[in-house]
Amino acid sequence: MTKRLGKQTVLFSRPxxxxxxxxxxxxxxxxxxxxxxxxxxxxxxxAGADSWEKAExxxxxxxxxxxxxxxxxxxxxxxxxxxxxxxxxSTGSIFGVRDTNVPYLGIFGAxxxxxxxxxxxxxxxxxGFADNVLVSASSHFCSAEKQFRFPLEFGAQxxxxxxxxxxxxxxxxxxxxxxxxxVLGCTTGKMVDMGVTDANxxxxxxAGAAADTIVxxxxxxxxxxxxxxxxxxxxxxxxxxxxxxQMVDKAGYQITHNHKDCGIEIFDRDRQNTLAGGxxxxxxxxxxxxxxxxxxxxxxxxxxxxxxxxxxxSPVSVQQGESIPGIAHAVIIENxxx
Amino acid sequence: MTKRLGKQTVLFSRPxxxxxxxxxxxxxxxxxxxxxxxxxxxxxxxAGADSWEKAExxxxxxxxxxxxxxxxxxxxxxxxxxxxxxxxxSTGSIFGVRDTNVPYLGIFGAxxxxxxxxxxxxxxxxxGFADNVLVSASSHFCSAEKQFRFPLEFGAQxxxxxxxxxxxxxxxxxxxxxxxxxVLGCTTGKMVDMGVTDANxxxxxxAGAAADTIVxxxxxxxxxxxxxxxxxxxxxxxxxxxxxxQMVDKAGYQITHNHKDCGIEIFDRDRQNTLAGGxxxxxxxxxxxxxxxxxxxxxxxxxxxxxxxxxxxSPVSVQQGESIPGIAHAVIIENxxx
Numbered sequence: 001m002t003k004r005l006g007k008q009t010v011l012f013s014r015p016x017x018x019x020x021x022x023x024x025x026x027x028x029x030x031x032x033x034x035x036x037x038x039x040x041x042x043x044x045x046x047a048g049a050d051s052w053e054k055a056e057x058x059x060x061x062x063x064x065x066x067x068x069x070x071x072x073x074x075x076x077x078x079x080x081x082x083x084x085x086x087x088x089x090s091t092g093s094i095f096g097v098r099d100t101n102v103p104y105l106g107i108f109g110a111x112x113x114x115x116x117x118x119x120x121x122x123x124x125x126x127x128g129f130a131d132n133v134l135v136s137a138s139s140h141f142c143s144a145e146k147q148f149r150f151p152l153e154f155g156a157q158x159x160x161x162x163x164x165x166x167x168x169x170x171x172x173x174x175x176x177x178x179x180x181x182x183v184l185g186c187t188t189g190k191m192v193d194m195g196v197t198d199a200n201x202x203x204x205x206x207a208g209a210a211a212d213t214i215v216x217x218x219x220x221x222x223x224x225x226x227x228x229x230x231x232x233x234x235x236x237x238x239x240x241x242x243x244x245x246q247m248v249d250k251a252g253y254q255i256t257h258n259h260k261d262c263g264i265e266i267f268d269r270d271r272q273n274t275l276a277g278g279x280x281x282x283x284x285x286x287x288x289x290x291x292x293x294x295x296x297x298x299x300x301x302x303x304x305x306x307x308x309x310x311x312x313x314s315p316v317s318v319q320q321g322e323s324i325p326g327i328a329h330a331v332i333i334e335n336x337x338x
Numbered sequence: 339m340t341k342r343l344g345k346q347t348v349l350f351s352r353p354x355x356x357x358x359x360x361x362x363x364x365x366x367x368x369x370x371x372x373x374x375x376x377x378x379x380x381x382x383x384x385a386g387a388d389s390w391e392k393a394e395x396x397x398x399x400x401x402x403x404x405x406x407x408x409x410x411x412x413x414x415x416x417x418x419x420x421x422x423x424x425x426x427x428s429t430g431s432i433f434g435v436r437d438t439n440v441p442y443l444g445i446f447g448a449x450x451x452x453x454x455x456x457x458x459x460x461x462x463x464x465x466g467f468a469d470n471v472l473v474s475a476s477s478h479f480c481s482a483e484k485q486f487r488f489p490l491e492f493g494a495q496x497x498x499x500x501x502x503x504x505x506x507x508x509x510x511x512x513x514x515x516x517x518x519x520x521v522l523g524c525t526t527g528k529m530v531d532m533g534v535t536d537a538n539x540x541x542x543x544x545a546g547a548a549a550d551t552i553v554x555x556x557x558x559x560x561x562x563x564x565x566x567x568x569x570x571x572x573x574x575x576x577x578x579x580x581x582x583x584q585m586v587d588k589a590g591y592q593i594t595h596n597h598k599d600c601g602i603e604i605f606d607r608d609r610q611n612t613l614a615g616g617x618x619x620x621x622x623x624x625x626x627x628x629x630x631x632x633x634x635x636x637x638x639x640x641x642x643x644x645x646x647x648x649x650x651x652s653p654v655s656v657q658q659g660e661s662i663p664g665i666a667h668a669v670i671i672e673n674x675x676x
Contacts, residue, residue: 007441098663106454108445129340129465320389
């Protein structure tokens with residue numbers, strides 16, 4: 001039976017298997033430290049399309065199809081498809097999966113999309129509502145810059161706190177078949193607003209939410225940070241990660257030894273000029289899909305807490321002076337063997 | 339045990355009660371045929387705020403608090419809050435519920451938000467992941483016009499196929515306690531793209547998706563249209579409803595006698611100049627919350643299939659020449675007594 005712990009955490013009655021993952025990225029991501037691990041590295045960030053938005057949708061389409069095929073399934077045979085991205089009205093996801101013919105649940109959690117998707121997908125399977133669920137998350141540097149900041153042609157100078165939106169799409173195929181790398185439960189995040197109004201400092205805006213969810217997870221489960229081989233946040237980057245470690249420490253937990261951040265892993269900041277680190281729904285998506293999932297399959301990591309983070313802002317809310325609420329969804333992922 | 343039927347339908351193991359609903363609307367909605375039924379009719383569509391987006395968030399905040407209080411609960415005691423709207427990055431929902439301190443799952447299904455929210459919320463409760471879930475859906479005529487079409491100051495002429503976005507916010511409180519008006523299951527929609535590229539004819543863009551979901555529901559369950567006292571679409575309006583009836587008829591089902599559309603119910607088109615009918619996430623949201631839910635509580639309706647409909651477009655996708663995929667999520671709602 002499913003176990004509910006505390007206010008925010010559920011442990012599934014049985015592990016929900018992650019049958020396959022996929023990652024499709026742009027050239028810059030291919031030149032980064034994880035470059036050789038991605039399934040597909042595109043030469044052309046336009047992916048042959050004639051707009052940035054259509055390029056993002058092309059990435060989504062390719063990664064969803066690839067994930068289904070790696071799982072040995074037809075896309076149309078999945079029971080649900082859950083997808084999210086950063087664009088207005090989820091344009092990246094919707095036009096990427098429009099032709100899949102799968103019952104569709106659209107989500108919006110900003111860059112926490114992969115966390116929200118794995119959580120909902122896991123619950124749908126554990127609850128007996130589905131056998132197979134596809135989860136998709138995407139972002140594109142150019143579509144995101146155009147929408148949230150300035151058109152690329154403007155050539156805006158980037159402050160050192162700014163992050164670099166990852167161009168990529170990731171998918172994960174969840175299954176009711178038990179075995180291997182699996183989702184065991186989740187801690188669903190609450191919004192936490194630190195009062196940050198600078199859209200070029202999302203790490204700071206999200207750090208409080210990440211700390212809140214991670215601490216809630218420890219309290220709900222009674223686990224110590226040592227339970228996990230790695231606690232992996234989505235896209236806090238260098239600045240947000242520093243803040244996270246301080247806040248979690250202040251709450252009485254030490255995660256310095258096993259904390260990783262996908263926004264730090266995906267780029268080489270010195271060589272790639274990515275400043276505060278990578279960001280975007282694809283940041284945690286493709287880093288999990290190509291790197292951490294494979295590390296778990298290979299047995300080099302056994303238990304992780306995967307915590308994609310999101311900054312719940314819109315260009316309009318920022319222009320109207322609103323601060324940026326953060327959110328973070330923690331997903332318990334373990335290799336259960338078999 | 340939860341029963342899965344066909345590809346898209348689930349029947350819950352136990353009815354998921356709708357403990358309370360709430361509706362907060364603008365003055366125009368208050369002057370419509372359902373005016374006296376709404377919980378709150380605002381005199382000022384700005385709701386005291388200094389922008390349309392903040393006004394929409396104010397409506398969300400008020401309706402969520404009101405729903406919790408009608409359910410006899412504190413907002414913070416809900417296990418999950420699921421919310422969706424039409425604005426970029428879900429601004430209406432996010433800044434409306436930022437302070438609730440409830441685990442948050444953001445959704446995007448355009449105007450189908452209340453259907454997607456009731457479906458996911460119902461599954462979370464039936465799956466044992468929650469005892470109480472709050473679902474919220476909102477839209478605002480002015481924030482939607484500004485974002486999707488033209489600023490109001492431009493004074494654009496409205497073509498006769500255009501609909502009128504409902505200003506309002508609706509919430510529903512779901513509970514694991516059995517009794518009364520309840521969600522019994524759902525049929526999750528697939529995207530259907532009819533090739534419509536006219537953002538001023540959303541009824542036509544969504545009709546195919548509504549027909550697809552309703553027909554899938556009949557096929558999955560083996561039920562005939564007569565099983566339901568009413569089959570209620572979200573915001574097809576006059577044009578979309580005509581198309582729906584033709585398409586469902588062509589598939590061998592007759593729903594002319596019991597089909598209703600919230601976009602037709604909410605306004606008096608002759609008196610209120612609302613052309614093709616009402617639309618927006620709040621259209622199905624507040625019409626269900628204030629009217630159909632109350633009709634069911636009073637015993638005048640016993641079984642309904644509630645089918646909120648969404649047009650999955652963005653201003654950018656329309657400008658780039660993309661057609662508009664539609665989606666519709668069907669929710670089985672019955673008064674189980676007790």
